[in-house]
Amino acid sequence: SYQPGIKSAPLHELLPKAIGQRLQEGFKVFGQKMKGYLTNEALIVGVESRTSSPIRIPRGRESMQHPQIKGLYPCGEGAGYAGGIVSAAIDGEKCVEAFFGVLSIE
Incomplete structure (x- = not known):
């Protein structure tokens, strides 16, 4: 439904190694707490935003x-x-x- 569409990218190659590893660990923990949330079909959408105008x-x-x-x-x-x-x-x-x-x- 996102009009410009989304593009798949290897997140672990785009982020600093330490951040990528922490995200992977966090997703695994979250997947254990929310069964069925973390699957091979799951998408992570990264949004660039500012904290102020x-x-x-x-x-x-x-x-x-x-x-x-x-x-x-x-x-x-x-x-x-x-x-x-x-x-x-x-x-x-x-x-x-x-x-x-x-x-x-x-």
Whole structure:
């Protein structure tokens, strides 16, 4: 169902030896705990991802709004202001507080 498709590759040749060995050991242990999970047909899909956004959408320090787009409050991980679920939640709260501050003024 993954539209670009997947490509088979020898993972043990692509990763550093120490990491490949640890993964093999981990898969064996997991296979013992979850019977039927580790088979010759099993696929491991490697996804390349970042822990935070590679960009940062600008916003005012006090207003939390985008400097050119009134009413836009860039916040959280996607906007470049957080690196995980907790920091994204905290940043979201700050943006909501700024938003409600503007509502009470207008």
